[in-house]
Amino acid sequence: MSPSARLQLETASHPEALKRIVIEPLTRVEGHGKVTLLMDEDDHVRQARLHIVEFRGFEKFIQGRPYWEVPVLVQRLCGICPVSHHLAAAKAVDMLVGARQLTPTADKLRRLLHYGQILQSHALHFFHLSSPDLLFGFDADVATRNIIGVIAAHPDLAVQGVKLRKYGQEVIRVLSGKRIHGVFAIPGGVNKAFSREDREYLAKDIDQVVAWSRGAVEIARSLYVGKLETSESFGAFRSNFLSLTTPKGDFELYDGALRARDDKGQTIFDQVDCAHYLRYLHEEVKSWSYMKFPFIVSLGNDEGWYRVGPLARINNAERMPTPLAEEARKVFMAMGKGEPVHATLAYHWARMIELLYAAEAIQGLLSDADIFGTDLMVKGEPALEGIGVIEAPRGTLFHHYKVDETGAIVKANLIVSTTNNNTAMNTAVREVAAQYLDGKKLTEGLLNHIEVAIRAYDPCLSCATHALGKMPLQVELIDADGQVVDRLVKGADGELSGEAV
Amino acid sequence: MAEKLKVATCSLAGCFGCHMSLLDIDERLLELLEVVQFDRSPINDLKHISQPVDLGLIEGGVCNAENVHTLREFRSMCKILVAVGECGITGGIPSMRNSFTLKECLDESYIRGMGVEFAHIPDDPEIPLLLNRVRPLHHIVKIDHFLPGCPPSADAIWYFLTELLAGRDPSLPRELIRYD
């Protein structure tokens, strides 16, 4: 199918004449999602959409709250990557208190927290949520196609996944007091020094964690190249990529400047100060989703959409700063033969390279004397506007706040990682619908193909609902009069039932 | 072997942190799976509860019509229904929007938002109706137990489950009851 045909699948010209199929709720993704497909009489797909159907209203209800509450409140957007929101908000708040440059200790301890988060989230995503599809097949028995099935069939691998996640969570607990929604970053620094005992506790397992992470890269690589043709074509399409990089253009997760490249790897913009993001990125509202559709302003809303997250970061980076991850990156990039890698399923492999990077970066920080410093806070000239940008597990995350003279929030803007991938995920859904579902009698296994594509992006639909929406997934058939004639629902036994409407 | 306890879980207007806290029992997950069988849950692909289950764990409050529907389905299918975490118990952080009208919240995101183009409020029939207020679970259905915390710690969840499995009163001891 040509790209233009794919674009047409966003909106059918006569939706009222089509059958509607709904996949709802989306499972093994974090949050609430829903996919609708419209099919014609011959079972050809005419429209496919991924909807976010939940809304929270964060940008409004934060107004009037004092700025220092924000890093604590905002992490409740998402229990999977609370640290990312905590840190992005803290970076914005640093600007509000005029803390231009944190002390080396505060900077490194925040990084340590962030790498712990990347490690736990990536492990969760790969092992707990996605590995069942990759190990058992996209249309395997629904009863075993989950982490419990993996524990039964591949106990060693499952336990490794559980322990990798546990280690990341322990890094977070040691620093912030709790595994989920702890508090560590405060305006201008961090609230606690790091002790020798903490270091000993985390250091004793880190070599093992690095070794397991190497193993995880190898698992992801061999799953990808083992079925190379499927891996490269499944829900695949070309796109632009956006991420942070260091001033040298190297891989970076905590700080840095914005880089966007096109599908051939040519620069769209580079080294853009995050404080200027609004000049470069806008968001389009569409009536059928609470999740907005961001795009690069200079390219416009049709052409300017992009992908973020592990695939974008690895594609955009000149180098990984740690040796094992750099080795792994080179092997990965060879797949692109001089161009960026575009395959949707390549996200998993890229994600495990980042897992390895996070493990090595933690290892490095644990032997850095700066982490024991006691100079934790800086202050400066207060400002009325703060912007914090970070690379969260799923991609670039923007937090932007304006305050009044009393320090109360008057305006907020968030672009969460998953929102940045909105058009990309919709494109992947359409691609898979065209490749696998078109003209077929739909089965549970076929519908799972759609979710496999969505899972590759590791969408955090919890975060994505910060605006006010929630997203369940289901498929329905609508007849020529616009009546819903059939609704395809996955039963708890995994059986599809065509619910009479 | 005795029959396994059938458990279903779901997230309504929550952040998934409570589900993550359940996974924070780490390797104890393997022990749990010896005695528990999961029905519908976001960690597997069962989209609806297939049969009555012993225990339902619900994270998050109620913010839209879809949530109300799912909550009622859970109540009718679960012998014991538990509100896990502050969002389910009080509405939590999402209920902060109750200080504003729904329209104010929608306008801020889709009309007045920074960098927003093609501004309008999404209104497709595919999007469930939002409630005017975010509500705790017990406003809609009877709840049998409350597990406080944001999220309740893995140890609190573990204590609750193991006491319940042993046939004892699963009420949390004082030291496991905390918001933060």
Ligand code: SF4
């Ligand atoms: S109680 Fe806390 S952890 Fe649980 S869903 Fe609500 S915000 Fe998330």
